Amino acid sequence: MIEGALWRKWVFYNIPLILFVFVLLFPFYWMIITTFRPDGELYKPWNAVSYQPFWTNNPTLEHIKYLFEETSFARWMFNTMFIALVSTIISLFCGVLAGYALARLNFPWAGSLGTVIFVTYLVPQTLLFIPLAQIIRNFELGDTPWSLILTYPTFLIPFCTWLMMGYFKAIPKELEECARIDGASRWKAMVYIVIPVAVPGILSSGIIAFTLSWNEFIYALVFLSSPDQKTVPVGVTSELIRGDVFFWGPLMAGALLGSIPVAIVYSFFVEHYVSGLTGSVKG
């Protein structure tokens, strides 16, 4: 659309874009370089003469080794993975069914129930964490993965439902009617005809739900107490900072390794992730 001299393209488009990408990605570069930098180079004051911040000639695995030998990092990874997977599956199950009901069935208060779902979608976790901690204790779920597996769906289900409603609304009614004329029951038409068509939507909500539960922090921080039960974000925060001492090497190694599962899932399904994200915004 915009044609012009090459320098204009660089000044108005390429250079700003490069700057954006640089700033957005630099902290991750910093994470990586810190992970592999020996302590001797790490703790040099910022104005030291021989300080070379952006590269190291002596890469080391000692921080990663520390992480696996001195902390329960492997255990945290497993916990986080388990909790994220199970709560995603629960939320998808509930969200797909509820989304189908709200988008395609006629029943009293369908509209207002949709609004209720949208409003719960907007309830932040930080509003309820103190009473919820007491309820978790009363149910004797404290310090178990189930305290998170059962509470994460409270923010994942509304999200999945909302997204799935959009997908289900886009599927033509005739598809289902054909199956019903051929003798399928409502239930069968839903399970065998409509839900398979909505698989892209299910994938999108599943991926976003997975990254959201991997990201969750305050519930995990409040509900879990023993080191072996913790998730990656909580474990890294509580076990690699002792008093005022930050173990920056292992801390960055933990941040890097803890990000990798999410990054892998994301990289395989970028398109689904983006379409889910933008779908949730369009509503």
Added chain:
Amino acid sequence: MAVTAVAGAEARPIPRLRRLEDERWLALALLLPTAILLGLFIAYPFFEGVLLSLTSQRVGVDGEFVGLKNFVKIWNDSIFRTTVWNTFWYTGVTTVFKLALGLWLAMLLNRHFKGKALVRAFILLPFIIPTVLSTFAWKWMFDPTFSVINWTLYQLGFITQRINWLGDPDLAMTSIIVVNVWRGVPFFAISLLAGLQTISPELNEAAAIDGARPWNRFWYVTWPLLLPVTMVVMLFSVIQTFADFQLVYVMTGGGPANATHLFATYAYQLGIGTGLLSEGAAISLAMFPFLFVIVVVQLLYIRRVETR
């Protein structure tokens, strides 16, 4: 007997399935799991939270009903007032920057160039990587003694003394705002990009033929068409930012000297840190009226924009 028993066993599931043929029963069955989970872990804790905030309960002490005493107490608490101010400042400033930078980035991405898909995929990383983990990278970059930002500014000749980013109240707030903007811009950019892509380029071309300058084309053509998406994106972002916890907890923990608390971090400090459960619950709940107003105002506005 045997015949009727068999017939009964076969007959029993049929009415249940028939019942699912009725849309109302099917809807009920489909919504039940969601209703149970949301009722148990949202509605019930909300109700319990309100009750809790009206008692004097602490860790280990059951407490008694004290009416609105906790709310009066936090109202007169100077840290709480700072917290309220901080939360509004934090939300307002970050939203303006996220919108402006996000829109700019979206416009930069809304054209064809080599490696666009790759750039778009990488740009979203700050948004998908767990916030706590990426915030630690920032905290390390802002470290008073080993800060790479200080090093860069020093090498470029902007500073001669170190800047203690997280040790000074105003600088600490600014640092937190920077990290929040960093994390939020990708979400704005990608969502607004999706909005931009639904706007037909012909509209802009027609305006250009009619002699509209680029700025006018943006202001009179693109922006009004983008407004519905923008409002929804803002709604999500404002609520998430207003109720933010992780970022401040990691960066400053509310310090220095309680200067950077948000509702959630102060509620955590009082409720979980010092065990004053009822006061913590009261602070958390104090967010509710604000959130409620934000949601109602924005939903009304969105409806108005969409029906226009």
